[in-house]
Amino acid sequence: MAQLTVLEKLEILSDAAKYDASCASSSTTKRDSRDGKGLGSTTGSGICHSYAPDGRCISLLKILLTNFCSFDCVFCINRSSSNVRRARFSVEEVVALTLNFYRRNYIEGLFLSSGIIRSADYTMAELVRVAETLRRQHRFRGYIHLKLIPGASRDLIERAGLFADRVSINVELPSEAALARFAPEKQAGEIKSAMGGLKLKIDEAREERDKSAKAPAFSPAGQSTQMIVGADGASDSAILKRSAWLYGSFGLKRVYYSAFSPIPDASSQLPLQPPPLMREHRLYQADWLTRFYGFETEEVLGHGEMLDLDIDPKLAWALRERGRFPVDVNRADRETLLRVPGLGTRSVDRILASRRFRRLRLEDVGRLTRSLATIRHFILAEGWRPGSGLDAQNLRTRLMPRPRQLSLFP
């Protein structure tokens, strides 16, 4: 095989990495290089340096160290039975690309993953070597996200956490049965056990740092994971319950949902169809409701197995629970306001602050929120009642976004 250039490797190994949805560069420790001894900084909320036409943020250089892989996970572009072109970066090549991209302000840092070659420990050690070289040799202070290889030794995982801002292991599918079927070499037990160990280390390091700022950080931006949506037959209910379990058990920072997308040289075992993007979007909305709006997973789901694709899950909940509305914006508490369709956390805070000065009218609420279109049906304001509209049978239809072509092939 002819030697590939770095440019050719970059082509192959970024193509191979794009099915991982995460690109976050947020919530790590704040650093800079004002002391003149290193390169880079981090900000609280992260920076997206570009966006691709798939609407996804490009914050990090997201690549694989290699796409050679001994695993044969059916849904994966890099599975061993696929005929995609293969390549492997050297540690030095990844380090140089990261630094060169960073110096030109293309990226916040590196998100490095890898196919599994030789053994879990060998692969993990290579990933750690990249992070260690960046941090130790080049005093790189930008963001590093390392993918952990399930089954890698505890020692290597602990080293990864010392250099990385975030680490992640993908659970891939909501049920262990589906994982066994579609990813025969992946052991659900190894994945869970690694996540459990990480939670303990992350908590422990955080406690130490609360006592002393000099204590070493361990994956300060926490851990995350990803579930593929639409590859197996799992329902939204199964997915969201699994997420609740993941957040509760391992204190995950994020669960990413990735609509299963056609891949080059796909396996015949999977549905090759346009990725269910709207479903993915609704799952994120539902996830948000349980994490920031005080909803229980069961409430978001209602009694169904699937979320409503036509309207967002909060509106769907409100239409099921019409008896709780209208809510008086001049009296209701924060928890109640957060449940009004169309009101976000920021709008609610602004309503709470403003109403100390005057009784809010509908137009005041309009100034404090992005749009009244949905909200008006669910609130009482000074001089405003929604009338009988709230009970109307066709309210759902009226509040549905105008139908638009959601086609893969427009």
Added chain:
Amino acid sequence: MIAARLNGPADFAGWRREARRLALAGIQPEAVAWLTSEDNAGLFAMESIPPADAGDAALTVPRRFIELAENVICHRDAGRFVLLHRLLLRLRDEPRLLDNAADADIARAEAMARSVRRDLHKMTAFVRFRAVSGADEDGPFIAWFEPEHFILERAARFFTGRFAGMIWSIMTPQGSLHWDGSTLQFGPAASKADTPDGDAMEAYWLTYYVNIFNPARLKPKAMKSEMPVKYWRNLPEAELIAPLIASAARRAEDMVMRAPTQPPERHVRQLRHRPEAQADESAITSWQDAAAAAQGCRRCALHCNATQTVFGEGPLDAPVVFVGEQPGDQEDLAGRPFVGPAGQVFDRAIQEAGLDRARAYVTNAVKHFKFQLRGKRRIHEKPNVGEIKACRFWLDLELQFVKPRLVVALGASALRSLIGHAGSLASARDRELALEDGTPLLATVHPSFLLRLPDEEARSREYARFVADLERAGASYRNQVSSAGI
């Protein structure tokens, strides 16, 4: 008109000084012309700001107003100075005005501040440095950027903090920033022609951009809302957007239509070397086999929600085996028994009882953590009889391989598992018990019971009783075999 003079379009210190003088002189916002440079000063006949009314020198504003004004003053809207002046005057009569987001002036100022903050953020995102010819890895670099508002000076701090070790300039139509590795200088406005028209790394960046894009999930609207078109002309990757969108449908369709291929030779070779499936329950001949096989246990449903099987641990020639109820939250995460809060109580008590923890084998009646999820917390739940019975398989194996001289049941679940005792713990605690094979058995409380006791007095009383039970356990097996001690 009265002239207020500023030293540039976003001169906040100057605005503060002039606004203070205007306010103290009792001048209304409509009467003021704000001049940001010398050349428009002659257009109107201007008066200077009169001296302040005597005795009214105090003028304080909330810290939040300063923060708001610092952003608003960078906005390109010419009305920003008047708006801020009016807010300043209103704040004297309405000190909590800033909380009133429904007020039209506040709403407008906040919208302006938001727009400025967004522009600042986008500048940190979209500045693209290019190396000048002959540069080494630390520069010099030059970037060309066109901000929407007057944010250049505000943005400087981000770039000096991030790229402190490099040499760089950022050129804009408003002015320029120059960093030589230690000091920052502000320079005059520049034009795009003053900046390099390429960089060797851009070919790599564009390659990355093309390949990280997934043509099967086209969402150009989402892209444009976060990366507005007005920024595109200075982003090297933007020229790829149109062709990527145009070819996306065909590329996605190709992937769907293409017939599956035969796996490569390498894959077939690997299949032959795949290791055999993990240990199974039928072929257990050692403790190690049992521990490995237990990892895949599906004897009851608890494995679904637990992180992992927590098998017992300790020396295989231990004279005593302690059996608890089930792993807790910490044990479940760590995969090891008795490492959480109850484990720590146990460690302390066993030491006070004069026993050596390192010589004891510790395990649980049930090997998976059973809990109920409440929000983000996992609340311990008692295992039921079915689960205890299912797990007895593993406990039997552990006892069979360790062959202890004494077994200590910690709590009612352990007692139920070991001898099927369904009554209260109290009724068994002081009795002489034995397993079916005759191994002596002692029953005491589970250490987590001590943690749950509400008052201090009861806790120390019960703790002392627990230690006494453990001492009794030590005496009991020492009596049996005087040679083996823990």
